[in-house]
Amino acid sequence: xxxxxxxxxxxxxxDPQGEAxxxxxxxxxxxxxxxxxxxxxxxxxLNDGATQADVEVMCEKLLANTVIESYTVEMG
Amino acid sequence: xxxxxxxxxxxxxxDPQGEAxxxxxxxxxxxxxxxxxxxxxxxxxLNDGATQADVEVMCEKLLANTVIESYTVEMG
Numbered sequence: 499x500x501x502x503x504x505x506x507x508x509x510x511x512x513d514p515q516g517e518a519x520x521x522x523x524x525x526x527x528x529x530x531x532x533x534x535x536x537x538x539x540x541x542x543x544l545n546d547g548a549t550q551a552d553v554e555v556m557c558e559k560l561l562a563n564t565v566i567e568s569y570t571v572e573m574g
Numbered sequence: 575x576x577x578x579x580x581x582x583x584x585x586x587x588x589d590p591q592g593e594a595x596x597x598x599x600x601x602x603x604x605x606x607x608x609x610x611x612x613x614x615x616x617x618x619x620l621n622d623g624a625t626q627a628d629v630e631v632m633c634e635k636l637l638a639n640t641v642i643e644s645y646t647v648e649m650g
Contacts, residue, residue: 504615519616522636528628530621539580539615540595545606552604560598 499544501553502572505562506537537567549573575620577629578648581638582613613643625649 507513513535520534540561542553553571562569583589589611596610616637618629629647638645 506615506617516616519637523632526636528632530624531618532621533619535617537615537617539582539613540592541582541611541613542607543609545608548606556599556604560602561595 499546499548500574501542501544501548501550503540503542503553503557503561504537504570504572505540505557505567506535506569508566508568511566575622575624576650577618577620577624577626579616579618579629579633579637579645580613580648581616581633581643581645582611584642584644587642 507516515536516534519536520531523531523534542556544553550571550573553573557569557571558564583592591612592610595612596607599607599610618632620629626647626649629649633645633647634640
């Protein structure tokens, strides 16, 4: 089974990658981009029987830095 | 309005980041992880009236390297 994890910087944490993308889009003539946040998406291919709780433990221990990042898990 | 773009390496393209995560999870005792792919998620805050086609142009020109990466756009 598949699980997809999104890891984003928390609100209020400076996101230089996102800011660079926003700036580049403006320089390329794309108006109307008010903000950009960039994060990671991690797709896991798991044995059947894995639960969302298992994936959340992986997030807490490895995939996300919970001091500055938040994560969401989608199973299926 | 918000748009969310997922950028993933195409199938068949080596993903060293994902491979490193898979290896680390195994070393930490998480069994049953058969594969990991890591990509980017980019959240755009756009002026009202922006369309999915606009965002797809941004992907083609800046956000994704379409030689090795595929992207999907979700509006809303």
